[in-house]
Amino acid sequence: MDSIKVVGGRELKGVIPISGAKNAALPLMIASLLTEDTLTLSNVPRLRDVAQLTQILMNHGVDYSVNGKRSGQDDLDGQTVHLTAREIVDTTAPYELVSKMRASFWVIGPLVARMHEARVSLPGGCAIGTRPVDFFIEGLEKLGADIDIDAGYVVVKAPGGLVGDRVEFPKVSVGATHTIMMAATLAKGETEIVNAACEPEVADLAACLTAMGAKIEGAGTPVIRIQGVDRLHGAHHAVVPDRIETGTYAMAVAMTGGEVLLRGTRANLLDTALDTLREAGTEITEVPEGLKVYRNGNGIQPVDVTTEPFPGFPTDLQAQFMALMTMAGGQSRITETIFENRFMHVQELARLGAQIHIDGNTAIVDGVSTLRGAPVMATDLRASVSLVIAGLAAEGETTVNRVYHLDRGFERLEDKLTRCGAQIERISG
Template sequence: MGKIAVEGGRQLHGNLRIHGAKNAALPILAATVLAEGQYSIQDVPHLSDISVMLDILTALGAKTKHKESNVLIDTGSLIVPHIPRDLMGLMRSSIFLMGPLLARFGEVIVYPPGGCAIGERKIDLHLKGLQALGASIEEYNDYIHCTASRLIGADLFLDYPSVGATENIMMAATRAKGKTIIRNAAREPEITDLQNFLNKMGAKIRGAGTPIIVIEGTDQLEAVKYKVIPDRIVAGTMLLAGCMTEGDVTIENIYDEHMESLVSVLRQCGVEIEMAHDIIKVSSGSHLKPVQLIETGPYPGFPTDMQAQLMVFLTAVNGTSIIRENVFENRFKHAAELRKMGARIEIKQNEARIIGGTRLVGSEVKATDLRAGAALILAGLACEGTTYINQIHHIDRGYDRIDEQLRSIGAQICRIPG
């Protein structure tokens, strides 16, 4: 498996182009099963999660090819609505295939999805949504069998604005008979991107980015060419890399409106940031200030996927800051790893109290999940000495060759084969 070694104390300088968003690409790839044909999905990063999704599509009968940043998919030969157990157990986002497979074939068999161990991540909202559309669901010990002779539009309310449930219901409803209304829908940019992709296919969806999404069902869907939006979480991670090293970094290929919550926090701390439509430039200020309280929450709130990276940044800021995690109940595992490096972090239930101003020291640590791994790389960039990060397969689920990206702007970082 190997590890990543990061030598700290080097300022980062230069420009970085951000790749397409994993969390937008995965549901879009799943949505290609809604209509047979040849798709071209552009700016898709090379990530282990993307590879798993393409392996699943191949197992279902599709033909796939990932060349450079483009994915070609032919779903004309898709014949199997049964997602393989071994592949589904590798990735949480495999659940995205439930809605589109059910809509196209009238049947789907799924197993418990895998992914990062960051807390309880039930799929009950997915199931309730599909049941509202008329699906019959039978739950067995280790798999779920969904059937529907024809999905029917419905007016439904999500108990929580779940991104995955919103997207799964959207995809299923594109081929349902009549109108579907999703109330208390998630508002993340990746949902708007999925709407834009589906509408290009011929779907009739409006409201993505608001709490109410309306879908008019249709059978007139076709394969299309589409470009995925930039990854706001990768952009935020690289932005913090510039801050942590007191460097001068310009991030290219971003949507400025997707970065507002992070930029607002950093400016409160005294970080100097310049923004244009598709670029953002950071140069860390010399007198940084702590933040009284940051709470994670659904978009447009502060993203839980940036919580670990922000925590690392706050360890370098003199004073006490507090982060309250409201999305996942088990997402502070990185705190123990950061404490190995000398960080002063106190955890009480869903709150982390960060006493900043202590210089971190290189150590042997492990990536407990995807974003925790990115946070440890940030810590390594800013610490004294060398940091060795184990379990790097988590990092490769969401960052396309992060070591190469950081080396291109001056980081001393490499992979050590295991």
């Protein structure tokens, strides 16, 4: 099993290209099931989750191809992929595939919308807490689907097709918003999604579906209206930049000092997180090429944060920000409201010398002047990169084990950091 070795103490200086967002690329790829024409997606990141979803879509009959390298293309630029679901040959998404990635459950919406039936395995648990699929099921039932749970599978049937209706989520859910929005594009009449997720990735999916011929209003707000159409066609769509990767590298610069251009990203994708970083003493400037990040000379200032749905502070940046606060000049409080059990990185940060106390869903962080390298264990995707960030500033050598989590969501992290002067390498195991 691979590990990453980091020798801390170096400022980051240079350019980091920001990849396409994993959390946008996955639903965009799933949207290919809605049409028999080809959907072309550019700026797709090269990630383990993308490769896994490709296998799942191919199981349904999707043809998949990737453009070769083009003249002048950077090795870290996103790829262009073509997905064609000319014929859906299988409406079952089996447990052995769905269990490896929760987002693959989202195929249930397009499958029942186009084929009027689907049989999709329940995805099971998650290391950062339970994420039930009740909202997905209740939403599809509101659109007229009959649903049974049989031997661990959700069996959905809509013999006459889906019919638009009002779907109100009791709690904001990005995955359920994606799924019901995709399903509603081919439903008869109008669907209104209330308490919809407002994340940029939802708006990005809506933009792609609109390019495919869907009629969608309100994406990016709490109320989305979809007027169903008879069919969708192919389109070309560029995946939105990854706001979590953007925030992660900005926090790495804040941690180490230096100056880095985050190329190809936008501030409006994560305004709250950037404002928080500015409070912590980091200078962030929007430039035509992306975002320029610079750690000023006043050290890291303590800041309290609470995770919230977009446009609030993202839960997917909580672990990274906690790593930054371990070396702040004072006490900070980090409250997690989205997922339970998302403080597993605390014990590993403590191995580096961090002083963190857990009180319910709040982590109280007393900043220290020095972290010292040690072997640590990654527990999930975001926790993994938080340990890398801490290791970049720690004295001596830090070895992050079980980094297969990183490959699910960060494209060639060690290569991007090495280009900016970090002493970091992957060790194959």
